[in-house]
Amino acid sequence: MNGLDLSMDMNTQMMLDGNALAGKLQTIFGVEMTGTNIICAQCGGTSMMGELRAFIQSPGIVLRCPACESVMLRLVQTPRATLIDARGVMYLKIPLSV
């Protein structure tokens, strides 16, 4: 593989960007979310949702802050509901659908 750093652990190699979840986030929130701002409750850093670190190789999805790596959002979809644990988020802007 190109640029493979053998010191990089398996979790890091699996890491994606929030941008990869654009379709899922738009289904849940009803609008395009990857370009919108979100603030980390741990470090106070502002990011766009598209640049959060995304881990999707599990039953749920974990989104971490790109600055301090704290867990910001956990998302689980069941056949009957979407469950969101947002305790790592201080602020999230949901744009109006035009």
Place this chain on the structure above:
Amino acid sequence: MKQFIQWQIARVKAIKQETPTAKTFTFAIPAWVQHRAGQHYDVRLTAPDGYQAQRSYSVASEPERTGEIDLTVERLDDGEVSPYLHDVLVPGDQVEMRGPLGGYFVWETTLGGPLLLVAGGSGIVPLMAMVRHRVAQRSAIPTRLLHSVRTPDDVIYAAELRRLSEQHTGLDVIYTFTRQAPANWLGYARRIDEMMVREVLQTLGSKPRIYICGPTALVEVAANTLARIGIDADSIRTERFGPTGGR
């Protein structure tokens, strides 16, 4: 901005073999919405027993083309979706898709430059949409495309990029071959590193906008290198596609 997230049935118009492992599929999109260069579509396959598999694929074509899009897809031997697309799909077939998606990894000429595009393998695909958009807009924004590939056989869009860079519109394409270089190759033949990034940036001017797409490990190395040499993190956008190039 129009919100469009419904699944729809796209029809395969054409299939082009780009490299031994990459094909470009042209899809006619019934409810076509203009994408922004860098966006992707989700593709969903449903088995007779109801099992569904879904993957995201970047649009390779320019937004200026109406009614249809190109998706260039690398075939992964252990993939769930790409082997089906490669081995089964023929023109006329129908596929469930939704998009365009993503508002983060996008570039358009109105955002300006100079522009540095860094690709690992099939990470070139969304960056190619940016290059083609730049051409369609007759933009002269200084642009460098640094493309890391394993061997000469793995270079996607080689002929088109050669032709574009010979037109002297400010687009330079720089390759680095990580496994096997062409005969008599005088260019880079190693993984992306700090010296390479510095040399490419040197010819580009200050405050570039930077887009990096490829396997996660390559994106990490490139983004960390740029941060180390003092590039503002806000000017870097990344698209990681996992350990094997799953996108």
